[in-house]
Amino acid sequence: MAAASALKLRIEGMDCGSCAAKIETAMRRLPGVAEVEVSVAASSMSITVDEDRTSREAIRAKVDSLGFKAIDPTAAGPAGHDHPATEGPWWSTAKGRLVLASGALLAGAWGVSWLEPQWAAWPYVVAAFVALVPVARRAVAGALNGTPFSIETLMAVAAIGAIAIGEAPEAAVVVFLFAVGELLEGVAARRARAGVKALVDLIPRSARRIRGGAIETVPATDLEVGDLVLVRPGDRIPSDGTVAEGTSEVNEAPITGESRPVLKEVGASVYAGSVNANGELHVTITKAAADNTIARIVHMVEEAQASKAPTARFIERFSRWYTPAAMAFALAVIMVPPLVADGDWQTWIYRGLAVLLIACPCALVISTPAAVASGLASGARRGLLIKGGAALETLGRVKTVAFDKTGTLTEGRPKVVEVVALDGTVEAVLAKAAAVERSSSHPLGLAIIEEAEARAIEIPRAFGGGIALPGKAVTARLSSGFVSVGSPRHASEQDVLTAEAAGRVATIETEGATVVVVSEGKRALGLIALKDRPREDARAGLERLRALGLRTVMLTGDNARAAAAITAELGVEHRAELLPAAKLEAISDYRKDGPVAMIGDGVNDAPALAAASVGVAMGGGTDVALETADAALLKDRVGGVAELVVLSRATLSNIWVNVTLALGLKGAFLVATLIGATPLWMAILADTGATVLVTANALRLLRFDPSAPAR
Ligand SMILES: Nc1ncnc2c1ncn2[C@@H]1O[C@H](COP(=O)(O)OP(=O)(O)OP(=O)(O)O)[C@@H](O)[C@H]1O
Numbered sequence: 001m002a003a004a005s006a007l008k009l010r011i012e013g014m015d016c017g018s019c020a021a022k023i024e025t026a027m028r029r030l031p032g033v034a035e036v037e038v039s040v041a042a043s044s045m046s047i048t049v050d051e052d053r054t055s056r057e058a059i060r061a062k063v064d065s066l067g068f069k070a071i072d073p074t075a076a077g078p079a080g081h082d083h084p085a086t087e088g089p090w091w092s093t094a095k096g097r098l099v100l101a102s103g104a105l106l107a108g109a110w111g112v113s114w115l116e117p118q119w120a121a122w123p124y125v126v127a128a129f130v131a132l133v134p135v136a137r138r139a140v141a142g143a144l145n146g147t148p149f150s151i152e153t154l155m156a157v158a159a160i161g162a163i164a165i166g167e168a169p170e171a172a173v174v175v176f177l178f179a180v181g182e183l184l185e186g187v188a189a190r191r192a193r194a195g196v197k198a199l200v201d202l203i204p205r206s207a208r209r210i211r212g213g214a215i216e217t218v219p220a221t222d223l224e225v226g227d228l229v230l231v232r233p234g235d236r237i238p239s240d241g242t243v244a245e246g247t248s249e250v251n252e253a254p255i256t257g258e259s260r261p262v263l264k265e266v267g268a269s270v271y272a273g274s275v276n277a278n279g280e281l282h283v284t285i286t287k288a289a290a291d292n293t294i295a296r297i298v299h300m301v302e303e304a305q306a307s308k309a310p311t312a313r314f315i316e317r318f319s320r321w322y323t324p325a326a327m328a329f330a331l332a333v334i335m336v337p338p339l340v341a342d343g344d345w346q347t348w349i350y351r352g353l354a355v356l357l358i359a360c361p362c363a364l365v366i367s368t369p370a371a372v373a374s375g376l377a378s379g380a381r382r383g384l385l386i387k388g389g390a391a392l393e394t395l396g397r398v399k400t401v402a403f404d405k406t407g408t409l410t411e412g413r414p415k416v417v418e419v420v421a422l423d424g425t426v427e428a429v430l431a432k433a434a435a436v437e438r439s440s441s442h443p444l445g446l447a448i449i450e451e452a453e454a455r456a457i458e459i460p461r462a463f464g465g466g467i468a469l470p471g472k473a474v475t476a477r478l479s480s481g482f483v484s485v486g487s488p489r490h491a492s493e494q495d496v497l498t499a500e501a502a503g504r505v506a507t508i509e510t511e512g513a514t515v516v517v518v519s520e521g522k523r524a525l526g527l528i529a530l531k532d533r534p535r536e537d538a539r540a541g542l543e544r545l546r547a548l549g550l551r552t553v554m555l556t557g558d559n560a561r562a563a564a565a566i567t568a569e570l571g572v573e574h575r576a577e578l579l580p581a582a583k584l585e586a587i588s589d590y591r592k593d594g595p596v597a598m599i600g601d602g603v604n605d606a607p608a609l610a611a612a613s614v615g616v617a618m619g620g621g622t623d624v625a626l627e628t629a630d631a632a633l634l635k636d637r638v639g640g641v642a643e644l645v646v647l648s649r650a651t652l653s654n655i656w657v658n659v660t661l662a663l664g665l666k667g668a669f670l671v672a673t674l675i676g677a678t679p680l681w682m683a684i685l686a687d688t689g690a691t692v693l694v695t696a697n698a699l700r701l702l703r704f705d706p707s708a709p710a711r
């Protein structure tokens with residue numbers, strides 16, 4: 001049995017969701033095709049196919065036969081660059097030329113009818129046919145490949161019908177306006193795509209590489225990991241790297257959306273595309289051009305735009321039966337009044353054809369994807385990365401926002417504030433604790449190691465790796481025996497805390513510190529108290545969420561007293577001393593009241609992020625934050641959560657405005673047509689006009705600023 005392979009093709013020429021549905025239907029009829037998803041917003045198709053049964057050439061040929069152009073990026077030219085040259089100006093595209101040609105013919109026909117009215121019919125017929133031929137070709141191709149009732153079918157039937165009943169001028173205007181509409185329909189998707197791609201253009205083309213004391217200018221794409229580059233004040237940083245020399249403020253707005261410059265010193269990470277403000281920096285390159293954070297963000301947003309939101313899926317399914325139903329209705333309009341009420345055939349055929357035009361579902365089908373694509377692009381430019389339409393919809397409906405404590409509401413850099421020796425010296429307690437924590441990446445562990453190093457304490461070696469009990473403790477074997485560092489609760493469960501020691505723990509915790517117990521075998525050696533600071537904007541960020549009507553909670557594995565001390569400062573409800581499993585339970589509790597967003601740093605809370613309706617990682621462009629979770633805040637601020645929610649809600653209401661506009665216009669035109677108030681050429685505006693409005697409305701999201709104070 002041959003394995004199915006997953007292909008990703010770029011598809012040019014799609015404007016509207018029904019194009020996507022048509023391609024999907026045709027693909028499913030090919031042998032060996034398992035899964036297929038076509039995205040208009042991303043101009044792409046993902047398909048899983050057994051290539052022994054249908055070759056990729058056959059797939060491409062099939063797509064081309066439907067009137068689109070399929071391009072295999074892996075087979076494409078050098079460097080596998082997946083950002084195609086932008087399509088030329090509108091008049092150079094096939095659709096643009098069609099609009100120009102049929103417009104010119106229409107104008108010519110109008111001129112003839114004015115000069116020589118008795119010859120007017122034929123030029124109009126010619127004008128109508130020129131614009132109709134490509135439409136009819138696509139209608140036939142669609143019908144042969146499983147989509148008999150497409151927009152093109154509606155169009156072709158209506159235009160041919162109009163010519164047949166002697167309304168050639170109207171037919172010509174209708175097909176011309178349809179061609180104009182088609183040209184406009186792709187605009188939203190293209191603009192949203194361009195908005196994101198513009199980010200990549202922020203990466204400079206050249207860099208100043210330092211080699212053997214000399215400085216040479218090289219293309220940024222030639223930089224290799226380990227190269228050293230010089231970045232002067234005012235320059236953009238050519239590739240992700242770390243500062244090797246110098247101090248400067250860097251504006252990271254392109255990546256994080258944060259316009260305040262960030263001070264970078266030796267050892268700090270810098271991102272490609274950010275602007276060096278005032279000092280000279282030497283930067284060691286850590287990523288090749290294609291792996292730069294900004295390039296990956298753009299790639300992720302493109303993938304996100306390709307994934308369909310539930311509403312989009314619903315509307316696509318809906319329009320699958322909607323189009324045939326509309327045709328049946330139009331037929332009834334033509335047949336029933338003349339047969340039943342002795343109506344005039346010519347009049348009712350004319351009205352029935354108008355109904356066909358009004359029924360075109362294009363505006364409806366494009367309403368959701370256009371808004372979602374714009375919303376995602378708008379977020380990406382502000383450091384709010386949402387990985388798909390589904391996540392966006394959920395974020396807009398969220399009822400509860402749960403936060404992890406460490407690294408999310410707090411800075412995640414606890415500091416040791418006190419060391420208490422219960423047995424032996426303070427130095428020995430720290431030394432052994434640090435030795436155990438060497439095997440852990442927990443923020444508390446890092447703080448303990450840092451403190452031991454700061455006090456120049458020699459850290460002994462551990463034998464073998466440590467054993468971590470998540471949410472409880474970490475244990476390792478030292479030369480003196482097994483040493484554990486863990487929560488007081490875990491220590492008392494293990495019977496190593498005396499009543500007196502437990503009393504000291506309680507006293508320190510009341511001051512808002514986290515206490516860990518260092519024990520050897522069944523003996524408590526000492527206590528280490530640590531404190532972490534709340535993030536600067538945590539309070540304001542939480543308040544903004546509550547102002548949006550959301551419930552905010554803090555879920556923490558830390559002790560109840562320390563948690564209470566922090567939440568008193570932040571004004572947020574909390575649940576403390578939660579083991580990882582209990583965090584998941586808390587989340588499913590909250591989910592009973594509606595969707596829950598979980599905000600974490602993506603480091604040790606991946607299960608909680610996954611358990612929530614939507615997981616949001618916070619963590620300044622780190623790999624973990626980008627890969628895990630359904631959404632990520634590239635700007636390390638609690639306020640970003642509210643911005644995510646505001647943007648998502650704005651996108652959802654934009655979608656509803658679009659759907660209402662599309663359906664409303666159709667309803668109004670339908671009534672006007674049935675009472676005979678709408679000529680054919682106006683009926684087409686019910687869809688083309690709505691498409692333009694819907695597109696323009698969706699594009700407003702590109703400029704939407706979710707950080708603006710609530711209206
Ligand atoms: N590596 C470790 N070293 C010391 N103590 C630990 C370690 N791992 C867990 N603990 C103990 O378990 C408790 C809970 O840990 P957990 O990782 O669940 O929470 P946290 O990450 O500190 O806080 P939050 O849940 O708010 O992010 C800690 O407060 C600490 O007492």
Ligand SMILES: [Zn+2]
Pocket residue numbers: 151181360361362363687688691
């Ligand atoms: Zn349409």
